[in-house]
Amino acid sequence: MSKTAAIIGGGVIGGGWAARFLLNGWNVSVYDPDPQAQRKIAEVLSNARRSLPGLTDVALPLEGTLTFCDTIAQAVAGAVWIQESVPERLDIKHATLAQIQAACDADAFIGSSTSGFKPTELQRGALRPEQIMVAHPFNPVYLLPLVEVVATNMVIDRVASAKAILSSLGMYPLHLKKEIDAHVADRLLEAVWREALWLVKDGIATTEEIDDAIRYGFGIRWAQMGLFETYRVAGGEAGMKHFMAQFGPALKWPWTKLMDVPDFNDALVDLIAGQSDAQSGMHAIRDLERIRDNNLVSMLRALKAQDWGAGALINAQEAAMRAGTVHGAVAADLDPAQLVETAHRTVPLDWTDYNGHMTESRYLQAFADATDRFMTIIGCDAAYIKTGGSYFTAETHIRHIDEVHAGALITIRTRVVLGEGKKMHLFHEMHEGDRLLATGEHFLLHVSLETRKPTAPVPQIEAALMRIAAGHAQLPLPAGIGRAIGAPR
Numbered sequence: 001m002s003k004t005a006a007i008i009g010g011g012v013i014g015g016g017w018a019a020r021f022l023l024n025g026w027n028v029s030v031y032d033p034d035p036q037a038q039r040k041i042a043e044v045l046s047n048a049r050r051s052l053p054g055l056t057d058v059a060l061p062l063e064g065t066l067t068f069c070d071t072i073a074q075a076v077a078g079a080v081w082i083q084e085s086v087p088e089r090l091d092i093k094h095a096t097l098a099q100i101q102a103a104c105d106a107d108a109f110i111g112s113s114t115s116g117f118k119p120t121e122l123q124r125g126a127l128r129p130e131q132i133m134v135a136h137p138f139n140p141v142y143l144l145p146l147v148e149v150v151a152t153n154m155v156i157d158r159v160a161s162a163k164a165i166l167s168s169l170g171m172y173p174l175h176l177k178k179e180i181d182a183h184v185a186d187r188l189l190e191a192v193w194r195e196a197l198w199l200v201k202d203g204i205a206t207t208e209e210i211d212d213a214i215r216y217g218f219g220i221r222w223a224q225m226g227l228f229e230t231y232r233v234a235g236g237e238a239g240m241k242h243f244m245a246q247f248g249p250a251l252k253w254p255w256t257k258l259m260d261v262p263d264f265n266d267a268l269v270d271l272i273a274g275q276s277d278a279q280s281g282m283h284a285i286r287d288l289e290r291i292r293d294n295n296l297v298s299m300l301r302a303l304k305a306q307d308w309g310a311g312a313l314i315n316a317q318e319a320a321m322r323a324g325t326v327h328g329a330v331a332a333d334l335d336p337a338q339l340v341e342t343a344h345r346t347v348p349l350d351w352t353d354y355n356g357h358m359t360e361s362r363y364l365q366a367f368a369d370a371t372d373r374f375m376t377i378i379g380c381d382a383a384y385i386k387t388g389g390s391y392f393t394a395e396t397h398i399r400h401i402d403e404v405h406a407g408a409l410i411t412i413r414t415r416v417v418l419g420e421g422k423k424m425h426l427f428h429e430m431h432e433g434d435r436l437l438a439t440g441e442h443f444l445l446h447v448s449l450e451t452r453k454p455t456a457p458v459p460q461i462e463a464a465l466m467r468i469a470a471g472h473a474q475l476p477l478p479a480g481i482g483r484a485i486g487a488p489r
């Protein structure tokens with residue numbers, strides 16, 4: 001049975017949390033007194049549905065159920081995880097946490113999205129202080145994995161369980177062992193924000209020029225290596241020590257305004273808001289969110305291909321999702337009389353083109369991934385390939401039968417047309433539900449990676465392949481098999 005998360009406060013951040021839980025199969029109960037909350041959450045959810053499920057190359061669990069509640073007590077009843085995301089005011093947080101604790105299970109986890117308060121501040125006057133922790137996420141919560149966990153007073157086993165829940169949602173819980181105002185990431189962001197406000201106030205740069213300084217340069221570096229690893233590389237062959245020797249003295253030069261904060265008066269607000277309107281006012285906020293999400297998905301999937309940073313996290317989540325399902329199965333587990341399910345995934349945002357549908361090269365990618373999966377099933381996995389044997393594709397024929405869009409759930413089933421000796425002939429069928437979208441027919445040869453010449457696979461692989469081929473030979477022939485371009489259907 002699905003677990004339930006309660007979201008108390010369903011604004012920008014609460015809406016993002018609701019989407020993160022729902023799309024990972026949890027039921028979600030929301031309490032928010034704003035009469036517009038349902039509409040706002042529906043809009044956040046629709047952005048999340050088009051972006052999050054396509055991050056992984058396997059499908060997320062079935063979406064949970066969303067319920068709006070009239071009281072906090074109703075929302076938290078039976079919830080395993082309760083996430084408080086009310087406005088950043090300690091009096092509102094205290095009043096809300098008191099209502100939550102009066103009604104929730106004593107062993108439920110209570111996370112606060114607070115950007116700056118320490119857990120001991122949140123816990124002041126609480127019924128069960130040790131139940132409350134900071135779980136500080138980053139916007140958009142449904143796409144960005146980082147969540148800072150600060151759990152002063154909580155026993156270590158509970159912290160481990162809380163982190164395990166967040167990890168199961170595809171998040172990266174960064175456990176801060178000491179509490180501090182604004183945690184770690186917001187301390188860093190505040191420093192940049194402070195400097196940026198000075199630069200605008202002093203007329204040195206506009207909001208757009210500051211954004212350009214970030215997005216054309218160090219912002220791209222930060223997304224993949226952060227600060228210290230980037231500077232280590234910047235030190236050249238001599239590394240970090242050389243970097244520090246060269247740039248350390250600059251810390252004493254007047255490069256920064258350090259801790260000074262410009263007066264946050266109407267003039268400054270109008271200056272910044274006016275420049276921001278000139279820079280971005282032509283886009284509605286939801287449009288900007290979609291532009292942001294398209295870019296984030298493309299960047300995260302690029303990091304996934306490198307198995308690096310936030311991309312490596314997605315690969316780890318994917319491996320956990322495959323375990324124990326047909327997508328982690330090997331040949332011996334499968335009924336040879338059935339086609340083999342080699343993909344069940346959502347079409348990612350970065351697979352679509354100027355025609356608004358999945359672009360042709362991605363059909364080949366989907367089929368190639370399905371072939372890789374089939375190779376693993378018969379034993380030609382990463383460990384085997386390291387021993388010097390693999391399959392090379394010699395010929396491919398793709399039929400594009402119907403269009404498909406980002407966010408669609410697609411399934412590929414694979415038929416072995418021929419499997420003996422060094423030859424492997426596969427026929428993949430891609431469906432969305434009952435709708436046939438495409439077929440991919442591929443002829444592969446087993447090769448020695450040393451000689452780069454065709455050679456027979458090890459007997460276990462050949463036996464697994466022949467067993468499935470014999471089963472599939474009993475099935476009726478699908479339409480389109482063996483077809484060449486221009487031949488009658």
Ligand SMILES: NC(=O)C1=CN([C@@H]2O[C@H](COP(=O)(O)OP(=O)(O)OC[C@H]3O[C@@H](n4cnc5c(N)ncnc54)[C@H](O)[C@@H]3O)[C@@H](O)[C@H]2O)C=CC1
Pocket residue numbers: 008009010011012013014031032033034037084085086087088089092096113114115116136137138139
């Ligand atoms: N916006 C951001 O970039 C981030 C914000 N946060 C933190 O998340 C929390 C929420 O911030 P946002 O979502 O940005 O604010 P928001 O203003 O978008 O949402 C707050 C929501 O709380 C609701 N609310 C007000 N009083 C309530 C109550 N007594 N009970 C239940 N709901 C109530 C409001 O109707 C509103 O929908 C804050 O603690 C903030 O520091 C954390 C990470 C990023």
Ligand SMILES: C[N+](C)(C)CC(=O)CC(=O)[O-]
Pocket residue numbers: 114115137138139186189
């Ligand atoms: C501006 N902010 C302090 C609310 C930002 C955050 O808390 C995290 C984020 O998403 O940048």
